Amino acid sequence: MAEIKFEITKQIAILSESPKGWTKELNLISWNGREPKYDIRDWAPNHEKMGKGVTLSNEEVEKLKEALRSLD
Template sequence: MMANSQITCEVKAQMGVIGEDRRGWRKELNLVSWNHLNPRYDIREWAPDRSRMGKGVTFTKDEIVVLRDLLNKISL
């Protein structure tokens, strides 16, 4: 990656808020397009004004289905 390159992201759909910390940062599940590529499911923290974001993890549709199935197997 070039030093001057810029990563772009566009939230295509907001799926829901997982949690919020005392500073107002919200951990969210969204459908996000990174660098104008096909949207992926994305879990990360966002600043209250969306000016900054934390590190996150992205999933394809197939991966999010596997994650859902794994979570459904957990006995809480």
């Protein structure tokens, strides 16, 4: 399996933390040298391991923001 390269270009928020120290984070991440996208996933301490997550484009983040505002 090919190695996936990533760079966290901006840490935006920690959404939660598990008792084992893993954090669910919202970050901007560049995957394999591409333009950074918004990303929500679980991370082990020091980002040495990651869980499954979801990556969103700018347009998808805008739609998500609108959807969250409508919950009020």
